[in-house]
Amino acid sequence: MQILTVRLEMVFEQVRMACKEPGAGRVIDVGSDHGYLAVRCLEEGLAGSVVCTEIHKEPAKRSEEALNEAGFADQSKVFVTDGLAGVLLKDKDIVVIAGMGGLNMIDIITRALNDNGSEVLSNVTFVLQPQKSNDLVRRYLAENGFVLEDETVCYDRDIFYNCLRAVYEGTGRTLSDEEACYGPLLLKKYSDGDKDVAAYFDHLDKIFEIRKRSNPVIKSALEERKRNECK
Numbered sequence: 001m002q003i004l005t006v007r008l009e010m011v012f013e014q015v016r017m018a019c020k021e022p023g024a025g026r027v028i029d030v031g032s033d034h035g036y037l038a039v040r041c042l043e044e045g046l047a048g049s050v051v052c053t054e055i056h057k058e059p060a061k062r063s064e065e066a067l068n069e070a071g072f073a074d075q076s077k078v079f080v081t082d083g084l085a086g087v088l089l090k091d092k093d094i095v096v097i098a099g100m101g102g103l104n105m106i107d108i109i110t111r112a113l114n115d116n117g118s119e120v121l122s123n124v125t126f127v128l129q130p131q132k133s134n135d136l137v138r139r140y141l142a143e144n145g146f147v148l149e150d151e152t153v154c155y156d157r158d159i160f161y162n163c164l165r166a167v168y169e170g171t172g173r174t175l176s177d178e179e180a181c182y183g184p185l186l187l188k189k190y191s192d193g194d195k196d197v198a199a200y201f202d203h204l205d206k207i208f209e210i211r212k213r214s215n216p217v218i219k220s221a222l223e224e225r226k227r228n229e230c231k
């Protein structure tokens with residue numbers, strides 16, 4: 001079985017949860033790098049087939065080799081492309097975008113919305129693990145009609161990571177600064193006593209205290225959180 005890092009294991013668990021009919025649909029891994037996640041999805045029978053996309057040739061080659069060596073040549077395709085360019089989405093697809101910056105992610109999803117239309121998008125699940133700009137990703141998703149199904153956190157080699165699972169429903173909504181910076185679902189898990197989320201929030205509180213000096217959104221999020229915690 002393909003071993004994954006704690007971070008990628010968290011991403012994989014979200015793919016598992018997104019998978020309504022194991023073996024029926026595709027997992028599309030955007031920015032697949034070594035191809036480990038795609039291999040694992042096929043090994044565990046979550047996907048009938050996988051598509052890996054890579055903006056660079058070398059990681060695309062790595063992904064292809066990993067899939068071939070694991071015996072999945074017939075169930076996989078690897079493209080050198082930017083995001084989802086040239087990959088038309090289908091019902092039940094699970095699109096994974098992990099390990100890259102939030103702005104890059106937003107750009108990829110925006111182009112996917114334009115290329116595929118909202119009807120197709122409504123049957124696609126997005127599993128997103130941004131390395132930064134979480135607030136912008138959450139805000140983008142909410143304002144552009146995506147609904148969060150779940151958000152999880154993990155601690156891997158001294159770094160906290162989070163992972164979002166979102167589906168397109170079409171009705172946009174606005175997030176408060178607190179919701180954007182901490183995550184609406186994580187805030188709920190925190191108030192339900194989730195210890196992993198509490199550790200993550202502890203970490204966020206510390207870095208936000210420093211960043212609030214130069215970032216008014218973070219300053220407002222911290223103030224809102226303090227007010228809400230006092231209630």
Ligand SMILES: C[S@@+](CC[C@H](N)C(=O)[O-])C[C@H]1O[C@@H](n2cnc3c(N)ncnc32)[C@H](O)[C@@H]1O
Binds near residue numbers: 082
């Ligand atoms: C840090 S790696 C993360 C790999 C893997 N997804 C993970 O989470 O471990 C990011 C990968 O995304 C690729 N990448 C960055 N921007 C991309 C884009 N717009 N389209 C496709 N691949 C991209 C990079 O070449 C790199 O291999």
